[in-house]
Amino acid sequence: MQEDASPEHRRPTIKDVAERAGVTKATVSKYLNRAHGYAMAASTRERIRAAIQELDFQPSPLARGLSRSATSTIGLVVADIRSQFYPDLVASIQTAAEAAGYTLVLGSSGDDPGRELDIIRSMAHRRVDGVVLVAVRSESDHIEYLRRRGIQIVLASRDLPDLVADTVVVDSLAGGRAATRHLRSLGHTRLAHVAGEATVKPFADRARGFALETADLPGLPVEVATSTIEGGRAAARSLLDVASPPTGIFFASDTMALGGLMACADLGLRVPDDVSVAGFDNVTVGQLPGIGLTTIDSDAARVGERATELLLERILAPAGATTDPVLITRPAELVVRTSTAPPRD
Amino acid sequence: MQEDASPEHRRPTIKDVAERAGVTKATVSKYLNRAHGYAMAASTRERIRAAIQELDFQPSPLARGLSRSATSTIGLVVADIRSQFYPDLVASIQTAAEAAGYTLVLGSSGDDPGRELDIIRSMAHRRVDGVVLVAVRSESDHIEYLRRRGIQIVLASRDLPDLVADTVVVDSLAGGRAATRHLRSLGHTRLAHVAGEATVKPFADRARGFALETADLPGLPVEVATSTIEGGRAAARSLLDVASPPTGIFFASDTMALGGLMACADLGLRVPDDVSVAGFDNVTVGQLPGIGLTTIDSDAARVGERATELLLERILAPAGATTDPVLITRPAELVVRTSTAPPRD
DNA sequence: CTGTTAGCGCATTCAG
DNA sequence: CTGAATGCGCTAACAG
Numbered sequence: 001m002q003e004d005a006s007p008e009h010r011r012p013t014i015k016d017v018a019e020r021a022g023v024t025k026a027t028v029s030k031y032l033n034r035a036h037g038y039a040m041a042a043s044t045r046e047r048i049r050a051a052i053q054e055l056d057f058q059p060s061p062l063a064r065g066l067s068r069s070a071t072s073t074i075g076l077v078v079a080d081i082r083s084q085f086y087p088d089l090v091a092s093i094q095t096a097a098e099a100a101g102y103t104l105v106l107g108s109s110g111d112d113p114g115r116e117l118d119i120i121r122s123m124a125h126r127r128v129d130g131v132v133l134v135a136v137r138s139e140s141d142h143i144e145y146l147r148r149r150g151i152q153i154v155l156a157s158r159d160l161p162d163l164v165a166d167t168v169v170v171d172s173l174a175g176g177r178a179a180t181r182h183l184r185s186l187g188h189t190r191l192a193h194v195a196g197e198a199t200v201k202p203f204a205d206r207a208r209g210f211a212l213e214t215a216d217l218p219g220l221p222v223e224v225a226t227s228t229i230e231g232g233r234a235a236a237r238s239l240l241d242v243a244s245p246p247t248g249i250f251f252a253s254d255t256m257a258l259g260g261l262m263a264c265a266d267l268g269l270r271v272p273d274d275v276s277v278a279g280f281d282n283v284t285v286g287q288l289p290g291i292g293l294t295t296i297d298s299d300a301a302r303v304g305e306r307a308t309e310l311l312l313e314r315i316l317a318p319a320g321a322t323t324d325p326v327l328i329t330r331p332a333e334l335v336v337r338t339s340t341a342p343p344r345d
Numbered sequence: 346m347q348e349d350a351s352p353e354h355r356r357p358t359i360k361d362v363a364e365r366a367g368v369t370k371a372t373v374s375k376y377l378n379r380a381h382g383y384a385m386a387a388s389t390r391e392r393i394r395a396a397i398q399e400l401d402f403q404p405s406p407l408a409r410g411l412s413r414s415a416t417s418t419i420g421l422v423v424a425d426i427r428s429q430f431y432p433d434l435v436a437s438i439q440t441a442a443e444a445a446g447y448t449l450v451l452g453s454s455g456d457d458p459g460r461e462l463d464i465i466r467s468m469a470h471r472r473v474d475g476v477v478l479v480a481v482r483s484e485s486d487h488i489e490y491l492r493r494r495g496i497q498i499v500l501a502s503r504d505l506p507d508l509v510a511d512t513v514v515v516d517s518l519a520g521g522r523a524a525t526r527h528l529r530s531l532g533h534t535r536l537a538h539v540a541g542e543a544t545v546k547p548f549a550d551r552a553r554g555f556a557l558e559t560a561d562l563p564g565l566p567v568e569v570a571t572s573t574i575e576g577g578r579a580a581a582r583s584l585l586d587v588a589s590p591p592t593g594i595f596f597a598s599d600t601m602a603l604g605g606l607m608a609c610a611d612l613g614l615r616v617p618d619d620v621s622v623a624g625f626d627n628v629t630v631g632q633l634p635g636i637g638l639t640t641i642d643s644d645a646a647r648v649g650e651r652a653t654e655l656l657l658e659r660i661l662a663p664a665g666a667t668t669d670p671v672l673i674t675r676p677a678e679l680v681v682r683t684s685t686a687p688p689r690d
Numbered sequence: 691c692t693g694t695t696a697g698c699g700c701a702t703t704c705a706g
Numbered sequence: 707c708t709g710a711a712t713g714c715g716c717t718a719a720c721a722g
Binding site for chain 3: 716
């Protein structure tokens with residue numbers, strides 16, 4: 001007559017292991033932590049090992065976290081999971097974290113600084129060991145918040161004006177220039193740029209890249225939009241729906257560029273015949289036939305991977321070691337597809 | 346001379362609050378838990394409230410979790426984050442969880458049952474209160490594993506042959522039929538199906554839907570593929586690269602259908618002129634001009650939302666309450682775009 | 691090399 | 707209505 005409707009299969013604790021092995025909790029704890037090699041009688045070690053195995057014991061991360069103040073958990077906070085850009089980033093971070101025995105806690109700020117702070121606070125309370133942050137804004141107070149609590153941090157994909165933490169990004173300035181030069185080399189002079197929010201440094205850099213490469217062409221239109229398909233669509237529409245529209249547009253992100261493609265369709269313009277479109281990020285769908293988006297490769301997977309490596313390095317570093325923040329700028333590679341071509345006129 | 350390089354800003358504990366309010370930890374704890382209304386002198390309650398506010402105190406989730414065996418955390422394990430399908434699902438679950446004060450832990454099994462179990466185990470150890478599972482396989486032992494440990498579970502997007510847990514899915518059979526009927530109503534008779542792994546019930550149902558609606562057309566080719574762009578591409582290529590290729594293909598997922606579009610491009614076939622393509626899921630990119638994918642709407646966002654609701658209901662339900670599992674089947678809506686058209690011959 | 695003793699921060703009996 | 711004591715499962719000095 002098992003009285004247990006919900007069979008709370010009481011998990012074995014370190015104490016059970018200790019008793020079964022004829023030692024103390026403390027000894028078992030040492031076995032668990034002191035990286036498997038140090039001073040401990042071979043016989044006790046063996047008994048503990050056996051007991052652990054027989055009981056199928058696994059230490060409680062909660063209890064361990066409470067007493068060690070470290071949880072083998074890292075937080076990832078992105079601006080908006082829905083964006084075409086994040087899947088690769090998230091996946092690579094998840095994989096790298098898991099491979100190192102860390103669990104991933106996910107937060108999405110929806111590009112809202114307030115929510116970003118809430119999420120960061122919540123993660124801090126849960127004592128994540130570190131955070132990979134795709135920052136919403138250029139202020140660094142959220143980072144200070146974490147640092148004050150001894151939580152490691154690395155910025156991925158979006159750098160800040162000051163190097164306040166380890167950062168892994170792609171070279172947005174160079175990328176912006178490359179995309180613009182590509183358009184110019186095709187012969188375009190009536191160019192336009194759909195920029196992201198200027199408070200996001202990579203977007204600002206891409207805009208600057210565009211400006212630098214078109215310094216000799218005064219008065220080119222620049223439209224700022226939110227980095228969504230709809231944002232890009234609206235911006236492109238207002239850019240194109242004029243008397244003498246641009247023949248080439250550089251979008252600060254592929255997501256926006258996809259919206260740009262929709263805008264062209266809306267207006268009955270053909271890509272690349274009537275207007276050339278270039279984006280930034282090299283999202284997966286850009287390579288589809290019918291899209292063929294010319295773009296700059298952001299290599300999200302690699303960025304996520306490097307960011308996680310850096311973070312784990314920090315986490316594992318001895319407490320005293322105070323290394324200066326490092327900035328890793330990955331090269332931005334131009335990927336030419338079918339959405340760009342010489343102007344027809 | 347602050348001796349603290351890493352300023353471990355010791356967070357206030359319940360004890361600090363107690364002292365400041367002139368009461369005991371126990372009383373503060375009651376204030377924190379006994380849903381803010383019960384028996385407690387108004388004056389003490391006020392003093393505690395004030396103390397908490399002044400100290401900016403927030404209870405440690407770790408400590409709370411350790412003593413209550415509940416962490417206000419839910420786990421989400423998906424088959425492969427990289428797939429075009431998951432962003433909406435993940436986002437909706439994340440949002441719903443966060444809104445309810447729960448933190449999301451993310452795992453990606455890479456469609457590997459072994460990794461799925463590892464992830465589930467790890468989540469169980471971390472004492473998540475519940476799990477939203479996009480199951481890799483049709484066996485239910487992973488579910489039993491969780492249930493035995495008193496962890497709530499709900500299946501999202503993929504049901505199992507038996508109703509072993511709360512489940513939220515879209516009607517794959519009806520969807521499969523609808524997509525196939527659509528193709529037939531356009532006049533296609535040389536049809537084909539690119540199916541997902543038969544061990545995934547929704548894929549099997551979609552294949553069955555295809556079969557039911559083409560029962561009068563014997564010998565139609567069906568190719569099984571992994572649900573990736575490359576999988577769909579390879580399957581479609583082998584389907585199309587024959588003497589008398591099909592004029593219409595129904596893919597069990599949009600992801601595979603996108604691969605199908607690539608295959609058509611590879612082979613110099615035009616969509617929909619030479620071959621009509623229909624998918625399943627209604628991923629965002631399907632609506633882009635140049636893609637215009639005809640599909641069945643899986644309404645991932647709504648599925649994720651409902652799944653999270655169900656899960657939280659279970660979690661919040663009084664311990665005794667043993668309700669039978671519920672199956673929620675959402676209607677599958679056909680979305681016709683430009684990738685399907687009457688056959689030309 | 692192993693055991694003893696204290697916590698980590700909170701929840702939960704039980705008394706009072 | 708509030709306080710005192712105990713435990714959640716593990717780690718971390720310090721002894722021995």
